[in-house]
Amino acid sequence: MAAVKITEKARAVRLLVLDVDGVLTDGRLYFSEDGQELKTFDTQDGHGIKMLQQAGVACAIITGRNTQLVARRAANLGIKHLLQGREDKGIALKALSQELHIPLDEIAYVGDDWPDLPAIRMAGLGVAVANAHRELRRHADLVTTARGGRGAVREVCDLILEAQGLYEQALAPYLE
Numbered sequence: 001m002a003a004v005k006i007t008e009k010a011r012a013v014r015l016l017v018l019d020v021d022g023v024l025t026d027g028r029l030y031f032s033e034d035g036q037e038l039k040t041f042d043t044q045d046g047h048g049i050k051m052l053q054q055a056g057v058a059c060a061i062i063t064g065r066n067t068q069l070v071a072r073r074a075a076n077l078g079i080k081h082l083l084q085g086r087e088d089k090g091i092a093l094k095a096l097s098q099e100l101h102i103p104l105d106e107i108a109y110v111g112d113d114w115p116d117l118p119a120i121r122m123a124g125l126g127v128a129v130a131n132a133h134r135e136l137r138r139h140a141d142l143v144t145t146a147r148g149g150r151g152a153v154r155e156v157c158d159l160i161l162e163a164q165g166l167y168e169q170a171l172a173p174y175l176e
Contacts, residue, residue, distance in 0.1 A: 006142050009125040010163035014106040016052060017093060017119070018153060020063040020070050022112030023129055026149030039069055042149055048157030049077050055166045058100065062092045064115055090118025110156055111136055112148050127156055 021027050024045060030038035049059050060081035061074055067084070074082045081100070086092040089111070097104050105124035109116070112132040120126035120140055128140035129148035137143045142159075144152040161167040 006125070006159070007163045009141060010108070010160045012106050012124055013057060013108045013160050013164075015058045015060060015096075015100060015102045015108070016049075016156065016160065017060045017062055017096065017107060017109045017123070019089070019111045019113075019116050020061060021065065022132070022148040023110050024061075024073070024149065024153060026147065027112065027131075037067060037069060039073075040149065041073055042151055042154070044151055045149075045153035045157075046073075046077055048154035049079065051170045052157045052160060053078055055161060055164070055170055057160060057164075058102075060096055062086050062089050062096070062119065064089075087115060088118070089116050090122060093119040093122060108156065108160065110144075110153060 018024055024041055025039045032038065053059055059079050061079055062083045063070060064087045070084060071082060081096060083092050083096065093109060097107060104122050107123045108125035108127060109119045109123035110127040111120050112129050114133060114135060116136060117139060120136060126140045127142045127144065128136040129152040130144050131147040144155045146152040146155050158167065161170055
């Protein structure tokens with residue numbers, strides 16, 4: 001899709017919705033000997049999410065799994081809208097859109113695999129991470145250059161901030 005069209009779509013975004021495994025993480029699951037699940041999150045992705053929220057763009061998570069680990073990460077990032085155990089991401093996205101009174105065309109959704117397809121196709125800006133399954137890359141408006149769990153979310157956050165003319169404002173405190 002043309003860069004101008006992507007910028008127009010990003011300019012309209014009021015809500016960024018993220019999958020977890022393969023988007024906020026690299027998609028690998030780690031289990032300790034005692035069965036404890038471990039995940040790694042990219043700190044730059046987290047900072048991008050915080051900056052986006054400070055600029056007035058809400059963030060949410062929709063994930064098929066249900067873990068305290070994700071709830072803790074969402075709380076650390078100030079993400080108030082967390083939908084866990086939701087296999088049908090399209091239905092979950094519609095419900096979130098209605099609950100928050102944000103039209104689908106003002107929502108960006110980032111995913112990596114088939115369960116994310118309905119949400120990517122209905123969101124105003126559908127994004128696939130670089131290492132997403134080829135079907136997601138084919139249906140997405142945008143494919144990131146960074147991989148899931150390795151800066152893809154930060155890339156999307158920066159894009160939205162730039163499109164909305166808020167990037168320099170977000171950066172300014174770090175240059176003083």
